[in-house]
Amino acid sequence: MKKLIIVFILLFSTDLFAVELLVKRQANYTHSNPDKDRAGVYKRGDVIVAMPDGHGWGIEEHPLTTTYSPPRSFIVKIPGITVAQANKYLRPEVDDVDPSKIKTRRLWKIEADLVPQWVKTSIATTGEVTVTWNQIKTFIKNKKTGDTE
Amino acid sequence: MKSILIVFILIFISSCVFGAESIKIIDPNNGAGTDYTSLASFESTEQADVTAATGSDTQFTAKCRCTGGTADVIANFNGWTTDAANYIKIWTDPAEGYRSTDGTYQTGNIYRIEGDVPLTLQEANIKVLGIELDHTGATTSSGIIYMVSIEGGGTIDIGYCILQNTAGASGMRSIFASTGIDSATTLNVFNTVAVNANGYSCRTFDTDWTVNFYNCSFLGGDIAGIHQNSGGTVNVENCAILESADDFSGTITITKCASDDNDAESVAESGGGTNWPDDFNDAANGDFTLVSGSNLIDAGTDDPSSGLYTDDIIGTTRSSYDIGAFEFDSGGGATFIPTINITEYRLNSILNNLGIIAGRN
Secondary structure, three states: OHHHHHHHHHHHOHHHOEEEEEEEOOOOOOOOOHHHHHHHOOOOOOEEEEEEOOOOOOOOOOOOOOOOOOOOEEEEEEEOOOHHHHHHHHOOEEOOOOOOOEEEOOOEEEOOOOOOHHHHHHHHHHOEEEOOHHHHHHHEEEOOOOOEO | OHHHHHHHHHHHHHHHHHOEEEEEEEOOOOOOOOOEOOHHHHHHHHOOEHHHOOOOEEEEEEEEOOOOOOOEOOEEEOOOEOOOOOOEEEEOOOOOOOOOOOOOOOOOOOOEEEEOOOEEEOOOOEEEEOOEEEEOOOOOOOEEEEEOOEOOOEEEEEEOOEEEOOOOOOOEEEEEEOOOEOOOEEEEEEOOEEEOOOEEEEEEOOOOOEEEEEOOEEEOOOOEEEEEOOOOEEEEEOOEEEOOOOOEEOOOEEEOOEEOOOOOOOEOOOOOOOOOOOOEEEHHHOEEEEOOOOOOOOOOOOOOOOOOOOEOOOOOEOOOOOOOOOOOOOOOOOOOOOOOOHHHHHHHHHHHHOOOOOOOO
C-alpha cells in the first residue's frame, strides 16, 4: 500500500517533468516582403522549439556557447508543463478563411521586454531562466487577441 | 608533390568560383560538435537573407546526424531570402552512416524527422537529400513534405528520401504542393520512395509550376499515385507507381514509367500480383530493390534529369537506368564505399563541384 501511495505521488508530482523552451531573442533580419516577414521571420519572444527537461542544447542554441554575438535565443524552463502542452506555443496564426495560409509565424510570444528584472538578469548572465507557470503565464501573449495566459 | 599542388590549386579555384559552405551540424542527440539539436532551431537561428551574404557564406548546409537514436522534430522553412546560387541544403552525408543503408525506413542512428507534417517548405532554392520522414500526427489532408506559399521562384530538389505515414492519417500526400507557389518554381523529386500515403503519393494542387519526378517508387496512394489537381506541368519519368487507386491522375507527361492500372504505362510489371513480387523484393515493407529478371531493369531513360543524379537511392551507380528508386545490382548491394581519406574526399568534392566527375548527393 505504501508503495502504491509513493507511486501515486510520483506520478502526479508536477515537479517530475518540465519543459525547456528555446525562445527567439531578436529577429535576424527584416524580409523585404512585409507579408513574408510576418509569416516567416521569427520575432523576439517567439518560441522556436519545446524540449523535455534536461535537454542537451547544441553549440549555437545555448547563449553561453553560441558563436553569435549577441546570442540569437535564450532558454526558459518551466516545471510542471509538458512538451505536449507547450507545443501550443509553436503554432502559427493562420488565415481565418484559408487555414493553409500562415499569417504570423507564431501566434503566441513571450513578452521578453516585460518580464521581471530577475528574469532578464538570469537570461543575460546564464542564457536561461527557470520560472513557475504562475510566474510566466501572464507574460505569454496571444498576438492576435492580445490576451495573456 | 605534383598532386598536392593540384589539390591546392583546385581548392583555390573552387573557393573563388563557388564560395564556401556554412555547415552546421544537426543532431537530436547532441553528439560531439552538434550546433543544433533540431532542424527547426537551425532554421530559426540561421534564418537570413542568404543572397546578401558577402565573403564565404553563400550556401547554408544543415548536415544532419543521429548519434543516439532520437528522431528530430518537425521543421518549417520560411522567411529566408535565397536564390539559385545561395541556397539551403538539408542533408545527410552518405559517408557518415546516418542515412538509410538499404533504402527502407530505418530507425536507430539513422537521421529522421517524425511528427505531425514533418517538413514544410515555404522557400524555393532548397535541397532535401537523404532524409527519412514519417507523418506520425493526427493532421489529415496535408503533406509529409508540404509546400505552400513559395514566392520568387527557384528550384526545390528532393532526393534520396524515404517517406511514410505510419499514423495512417487520411488524405495525406507524401509530397504535397499546395497553393500560392510561384510559377517560376521547379520541383525535382528523384531517387525517392513513398509508402502508404493513405491518400496521394503526390498531389499538386492549383499550382502553376513545374514538377519533375525521376526514378521514384511510390506505393499505395489509396486515392491516387501522382495527382495533378489543376495547373502546372507535371513530368514523370523512370518511376514505378503501384497499388494506387489511380496511378496517374490529371494532365501528366509520363515517360518510361511502370504502373499497374494500365494508365499510360510504358513498362508492365513482371507477372502481376499485389505489390509486384516479380519486380520488387518486398514492396509492402518498403523494399523496392529489384528482383533479377524484372521488366524494370534497364527499362528507363538514361540520365533523364541531365546530370541531377547518377546513382540510385543507396548510392549504386546507374548505368542503363532502371525504373524506380533502385538500380538493379547483381552483386547484391550498394557499391558506394565511404570516404577513403579526407584529402581524397575533399578532392572528389572539388572535382564534383567543377563538374569534372560525378559525386554523390
